[in-house]
Amino acid sequence: MPEPGLLTLPAPAKLNRLLRIIGRRPDGYHELQTLFQFLDHGDTLHLTPRQDGELRLMPALPGVAAEDNLILRAARLLQAETGCRLGAEIRLEKRLPMGGGLGGGSSDAATALLGLDRLWGLGLDLGRLAALGLGLGADVPVFVHGRAAWAEGIGERLTPVELDTPWFVVIHPRVAVSTPAVFGAAQLTRDTPPITMARALQGGASSWRNDCEATVRELYPEVARALDWLSSRAPTMLTGTGACVFARLPSEAEADRLLAEATRHRWQAFLTRGVNHSPLHAVLGR
Ligand SMILES: C[C@@](CO)(OP(=O)(O)O)[C@H](O)COP(=O)(O)OP(=O)(O)OC[C@H]1O[C@@H](n2ccc(N)nc2=O)[C@H](O)[C@@H]1O
Numbered sequence: 001m002p003e004p005g006l007l008t009l010p011a012p013a014k015l016n017r018l019l020r021i022i023g024r025r026p027d028g029y030h031e032l033q034t035l036f037q038f039l040d041h042g043d044t045l046h047l048t049p050r051q052d053g054e055l056r057l058m059p060a061l062p063g064v065a066a067e068d069n070l071i072l073r074a075a076r077l078l079q080a081e082t083g084c085r086l087g088a089e090i091r092l093e094k095r096l097p098m099g100g101g102l103g104g105g106s107s108d109a110a111t112a113l114l115g116l117d118r119l120w121g122l123g124l125d126l127g128r129l130a131a132l133g134l135g136l137g138a139d140v141p142v143f144v145h146g147r148a149a150w151a152e153g154i155g156e157r158l159t160p161v162e163l164d165t166p167w168f169v170v171i172h173p174r175v176a177v178s179t180p181a182v183f184g185a186a187q188l189t190r191d192t193p194p195i196t197m198a199r200a201l202q203g204g205a206s207s208w209r210n211d212c213e214a215t216v217r218e219l220y221p222e223v224a225r226a227l228d229w230l231s232s233r234a235p236t237m238l239t240g241t242g243a244c245v246f247a248r249l250p251s252e253a254e255a256d257r258l259l260a261e262a263t264r265h266r267w268q269a270f271l272t273r274g275v276n277h278s279p280l281h282a283v284l285g286r
């Protein structure tokens, strides 16, 4: 028997198919140009309403205090913003590595915002939920809108795009990368000339690069080893500030063969496909 009021929702991963750092704002945040695409792989959230207004999250994530968990922060923000007096019981099935550049925390937060909006009958539009989400992290708005996107600013100015949808073999080099450490590194290049979205799309996947790669290679030798191994077999990039690296394959069969080889070499890896529409929005019908 399904639990009454239970809502089970995906929190998909993302890849940065391209990432250019074109400047730094006075507040220290970096101005980016990036292409976000979702994956058909991610975390799952199970939400049930509570009448007493309490928020409970299970299980705890190693190294993350409950109050710092982006799911609880999103839930509290929504309660504060709307005056809603309902609460929720939230169970998180965590599959995405933390600090992996796959946006797991941001995606969990977006799924909590959209899921609780539905559970509590709030009816907020995506623009308002995205504005709330931006206060939790630069990557949250793209997950709220649910469309693959060309992003500018710190990642909040979004234009929906339809990208190619290859199969990917993603390797997690078993190290957590600190996003502030990469953005704070002296050697990071911050002066890549801006380009138009049209030019970026015209260039196609073979022209896309990630400006964080050289710095992440220097700071995290495990990531450099994964990039070297994978790129000798298929076109490969770093996602976000890492740690995950991904190879792009034209067919599932080729991706399967590469995954098998990666596993034999004891890499922690998985196979997935790029999707331009978030599976979260498909489930919610938004
Ligand atoms: C760079 C990206 C690309 O997708 O990478 P990943 O973190 O997913 O690897 C993201 O924009 C990251 O977004 P997110 O992880 O939400 O970052 P936030 O929590 O907002 O910021 C963490 C810290 O990174 C730095 N930061 C982040 C984003 C940005 N455009 N410029 C920055 O300088 C700031 O020092 C900030 O305090």
Ligand SMILES: Nc1ncnc2c1ncn2[C@@H]1O[C@H](COP(=O)(O)OP(=O)(O)O)[C@@H](O)[C@H]1O
Residues within 6 Å of the ligand: 061, 063, 064, 068, 069, 070, 071, 096, 097, 098, 099, 100, 101, 102, 103, 104, 105, 106, 108, 109, 179, 240, 242, 243
């Ligand atoms: N629900 C959550 N899932 C993952 N990380 C979270 C969550 N809540 C807070 N965090 C914190 O956010 C950090 C970045 O997480 P994550 O989004 O997984 O990585 P990235 O931004 O590199 O893709 C984690 O190291 C953790 O400290």
